[in-house]
Amino acid sequence: MKCAILSIGSELMEGRIADTNAAWLSERLTELGFEVARHIAVGDRRADILTALRDLEKVASVTIVTGGLGPTPDDPTREVFAQFSGCALLERPEAVRSIRELFARRGIVPPDSNFVQALIPEGADYLHNPTGTAPGFALNHGGCRFFTLPGVPSEMKVMFNESVGPALRALSDRVILVRSLHTLGMSEALIGELLAEMMAEGHSPAVATQASEGMITVRITADEATEATAREKLAATEREIRAKLGEVVYAADGLTLGWAVAELLEKRALTLAVAESCTGGEIAARLTDVPGISRFFLEGAVTYSNASKTARLGVPADLIQRHGAVSAETAEAMAAGMRRSFGADVALSATGIAGPAGGSKEKPVGLVYIGIADASGTRSERVMAFGTREQIKVRAAKRALNILRLHLEKMG
């Protein structure tokens, strides 16, 4: 069943906030088996809201509306709905009671202006707001059911969970499940070629790719009549994709590269130390985002100057002189020195040119050497990262963590 979301608020039009309500509602609606066909966001102007409602009733069977239900004159949603539905606004006794009770709990008398919030289009269903003064309402118009909720995220979420969700569950006849596989090390185009058959329109489950900051996510969406069938189809397609993409898949759903590395360190019972130059702390920062990482991650060193590489990691000054700070030799010496100096089982290093200055023809901005040292010896890889200084740092950190991940996987 198709649904849509309408978000009302000038703060969205001025870009002062991102529309996180639409994202949250979309996730809930997708879980409930609805297909979200469209989001619209408009400001506080009545004509814009009315046009949006008319556009949406043509494309959706269910529309969730948020925002514009406050007590001040710039909150137009109630009046626009009265005009849209051709019904007068009536004061609802349940709403008046609820507003009084809310203020009584805070020990104050509500200002008269608050009771404008108790007005609801005649014939609409009242939706109780347990944590705020703006009640919601639901009404049918032109083949679409509209659920209208306040825009304050915490109030909206409670009301969706308590009133709207249960009503929608009764309407939906599908179960939609989604699985995301995160990859690093293969281009989106090549993944598209390998998965072309599965990605064709009409394939069930649907398979799509999405790029973000150097990684590609492959998303599988199963849309079935029962949960069992949806799970089964999802799992079968996931197996097929993993067989085709192999080790470039590093994690699934909400999990990160740091988490994948932490899991492998735990599995292999290894400790880790990290020596960073060009990534400037990004590798350590990513690893320490993982709760409980302190069991495996002993320490990091941001050896930004050459002197620091020599003093901290014992990289010989003449080795840096001979090969340069950005070289396979220095990366390997950094990793070996970091491992030795603190007794970690594995050490990871990164040295490169984050830019914008400092590049040359032989060693351009974005060139990064990643080193790994463990009981079996040292090795290094040369990678190129692209973008702004910040992007190069982040992308190089991801590449380094991915190289470590692949190394740890092969040790198994």
Next chain:
Amino acid sequence: MKCAILSIGSELMEGRIADTNAAWLSERLTELGFEVARHIAVGDRRADILTALRDLEKVASVTIVTGGLGPTPDDPTREVFAQFSGCALLERPEAVRSIRELFARRGIVPPDSNFVQALIPEGADYLHNPTGTAPGFALNHGGCRFFTLPGVPSEMKVMFNESVGPALRALSDRVILVRSLHTLGMSEALIGELLAEMMAEGHSPAVATQASEGMITVRITADEATEATAREKLAATEREIRAKLGEVVYAADGLTLGWAVAELLEKRALTLAVAESCTGGEIAARLTDVPGISRFFLEGAVTYSNASKTARLGVPADLIQRHGAVSAETAEAMAAGMRRSFGADVALSATGIAGPAGGSKEKPVGLVYIGIADASGTRSERVMAFGTREQIKVRAAKRALNILRLHLEKMG
């Protein structure tokens, strides 16, 4: 002049990401003097995109479209625009060259499928993408000018700034200039009281506050007929605000706290070293985002384990035993040890509890001690950071950098 934003991507419809592109673009468009009338977001289905384009050309003179320009079959934007404009897709030589060059820099041959991204509707203007393989394009249809950009935020932003912004500036008849002053260390309510007069509705230039991740930004917006007047009014209001807020203003516009610290280090001719525990590399990562920081920032240590604090920084094991790893004493010993061990002029340290586990009644999650050591001695401050593990890390890193900034300012 009215404008609109269309975001294309199934990930938006399934709620896997919030539409931050629309928010960012809205802010830019507002600054440029445009009125953003509507956002629409749709999935990858061609019919839905086409309907949205037709709806938008009725309400806007300018529409920015993002997403769906990838190289895989589920990227429909090019084809939909061909249908919408009634023009065939033609391969653009500039785009082919740009894709080849981008891959050449990475030392690989692009797969054939990548060249589908070089297709652009006949007659459309080519928009160069300096950091990715998807070029954008601009075309007129039905009284609206459409600018189409890739959905990857970093690529979209560079292209907007380089191509779209300048084109739009030429269309607008007002000069809107915005100045943002970033503050740390004063509540939004208190800033609101101090600036009440300037923040009143109707005040010109307009002054507003916005909170994000522990910092408050004061935004001044001048909307004038000429650039000279706008600049003058902006400067006068900035002076007035700085006089009222004093040292809590740490930077302006796109500049960061790391940049403010770097500038002070340069001014005072001092070198810096950083020892981090709970922030896990976030302080170093922020500092190393600043180009040229290598002249002042010698090295960082992520001494995550207690043993590492002792081995690297010479923090006595019995001091940690007595006061705990999260204490003023340990923070100061970390800073002093870091400074001593490498001969930096100033050392900054942070030790705390990032959570979610590890907190207690006396030392709750979010408690962080910041230490500073310099030639005049050592000192520490106790701060509380709130939120998730990631938020606590980032907020504690900002607080640490701000404490260092204020310390460096007082040295003058």
